[in-house]
Amino acid sequence: MSKPRIAILGTVGVPGGYGGFETLAQNLVEYHDATAHRSDLAIYCSAKAFPNKPETYRTARLRYIGLDANGPQSICYDALSLFDAVRRGDNQLLLLGVSGALALPLVRLFSRARIVTNIDGIEWKREKWTGLAKAILRASEWAAVRFSHVVIADNQAIADYVSETYRARCEVIPYGGNHALDAEPDPVAVVNLPSRYALALCRIEPENNVALILEAFSGLDTPLVFVGNWDRSSYGRALKARYKDHPTITTLDPIYEPRGLRAIRDGASIYVHGHSAGGTNPSLVEMMHFGIPVLAHGCSFNRHTTEGKARYFMNSAELAAAVRTLSPQIATRIGTDMGEIARRRYTWDQIGRAYFELLSNGRGN
Template identity: 45%
Template sequence: MVKKVSVLGTVGIPACYGGFESLVENLTKYSSDDISYTVYCSSKSYKNKEKDYNNSSLIYLPFDANGIQSIPYDILSMVGSLFRGPDVTLILGVSGCVFLPFYRLLSKSKIITNIDGLEWKRDKWGKFARKFLKFSEALAVKYSDVVISDNQAIADYVRSEYNVNSRVIAYGGDHVMTNKNTGVVPQDYYFGLCRIEPENNVEMILYAFSKTDKKLKFIGNWDKSQFGIRLKDKYSKYSNIDIIDPVYDLSTLFDYRANCFAYIHGHSAGGTNPSLVEAMHFSKPIFAYDCNFNRYSTENKCSYFKSPQELIKLLYSDSDLYINAQNMKSIANRRYTWEIIAKEYESLY
C-alpha cells in the first residue's frame, strides 16, 4: 500500500536554496516505491515550474518561503494539504506552526515536524520575531506526532524545555561528491563556506586569518546584508584572503573543497549544519567552532576553536591532521549519507 506524504516548509525542489531543500531533494531521490511525495514549492523561486520531480508531485504557492512571507506560505501549504488527505505530513521548520493546532483538528494525517536548529535563537531576528518563532516552536512540539531534531544537542534541548523525546536524524552530505574520478591536487589554502551571518562567526575567522600568512578562500552571500558588505570591503584588501561570491554549482564547489588543505567551520547555532557534514566527506582536516552542536556532529574528533587566538594557534599547530581528516570521513560514511537518512525518515512514516 502506497503511503502519501506531504512535505511543507521548504523553498521546494529541485533544490536551489539550503539544507531543508537538499533534504527533500534526496528524500525523494532515494524514496521507496511505496512512498508517494507531494512537495509544496515557492513559485517565486522557480521560472520553470515542473509538475513532478524525482517521481514527486510539485505544488506551487505565490509566496516566498523565507522571511516574513514564510508564515502565510506555510499556512497556505497546510490548507492545501488538508484537501489532499496525506497519510503523513512532514513539516520542515516551525514558522507556520501557529496554524498547526487547526491542521491537527481538521486532518487525519500523522504529523512529523523537523524543528530545525532553534531558529528563534539566531542573532538575525529581532525581539518580536524571536518570541513568535519560540511560540511556533512550542506549538510544533505540542501538536506533532513525532518531532525530529537534527542533532543530539537539539534533542537534549527539546527534552529539557518540553519534556518530549524527539527522534535524532541528521542530514546527508554525499550528494556533493560529484567529481569522484577527477584528479585532485591539494593546495595550501583553507576553505570556508556559509551564509554570512553573525552566528556563523565569519568575522572571527576573517580576523584570525588577517593576522597570519595562511591563505583563505571564503564563499558566501556577502552582498545580502550590511554585515556582509562591511566584511567584504574590509577583508578583501588582504592578499591572503579571497572573498568569493556565492557558488551553487556542485562541480565547482567540489573543486574548492577537494583541493583545499583544511575546512574552517564557524557555525555556532542551527544543530547539524549541512555544510559541515558535506565537508566531512572530503577526507580533509576540519577546524570547527567549539559548541555542542559541532562536537556532536564530529564526535569530538576534529579540531576546535572559540576565539581568533585559538584559531590562529590551530593554523600553526603540529597536531596530527591526517587523523582528524580520516575520522571525519569515517563518521560521514557511517552517519551522513542520504541513503541512510532517507531510510530513517521512511521508518517514521
C-alpha cells in the first residue's frame, strides 16, 4: 500500500494562533510527529499571516497561498489550496470548513484524491450572515456533503442535521481541549480580578447570547468576568459601554497569550457558555478540562457536548436562577462530571488518532 499523502486545508496555518481549526491543525501535526505516523503531511497556510514563510513545522511541510484565509478571500484561498494539493499529487485532502467546497465538483472531475471535509457548524444559520453571503454558505454546505467522500461533524447534533437534511452520514469527531492546561498560569493576568468569579469567554456576537448573560449577572452578587472582542462591532461596543461601571461585571479584551488565559481560567468558579450556534465549541471543551460547573445555553449542541450533565438556560431569568441555586454540592458534582467527560472524550490524543485512522484507511469511499 502506498504511503498516504495528506494535505490539511482551510486554516490560517500552523503554528496555530487563535481559532478552533488552527488549534485542530496544530494538534494534528503534533500527533503526526509524536507517533511518527507513516504518511506525508502538508499544511496550507496564508502567506499574509506568515511573512517569513518557514518551510516546515515539526513533521509537516508548509505551503503558502497569498490570500487571507478568512473573510471574503476565504473561498478563493480554499479553492486554490485544493487545486494546488491535487497538482502536487496529494491523495488525502482534509478540508476544514466549507468555504472552498464549491470547488469540489471540479476537483472530483479531475482528481482521484479522497476528500474528507469537516463542515464545522451550520454556518449559514448564523445571525451575522444575510443575503448573498448566507446563500453562498448554504450552497457550500450542500457541495461539501454532496462531493466529499467523507463528512466529519464535530457534534452529534450536526450529524443528525446532515442526516435529516441531506440523507447522508457523518463521522463524528469532536475537538480536544486538554491543551488549555499546558501553560503555566501568569499571576499578573488576574491581579485586578475578584478572588473567585463566573467566567464567560467568546466572540462578542448576538448568537453567543452576550446580552443575555450580562443582563442575568447585572442583578446578581456573583462577580462576572467576561472576555471578548468588545471593540470589534457596534454590538460589542454598546454592551461594553452599558456595563462598564457595573460593580460586579468586568469586561476584558481578548486574551490570546496562553499563560494569561490559563490564569483567568484557573480563577473561575463557574463557566458560563452562551453559544447557541455551531457544534462542539472549542472554548467549552477546553473549560470542561478545568473541572468546574458549566452553565450552558440549552441548545442541542451544548447538551450533546456535556452529555446533559451541565446546567442549561434559555433566557436571562433561567441563567440567574441557575446561579442562585448552584449549591456547593451541586457545583462539585457538575464540575466532576465535566472533568470526567472531557478526559474521556476531548483529548487531542484521541482526536488525532481518529483523524489519522480516517485519513489512512480509506473508509468512506
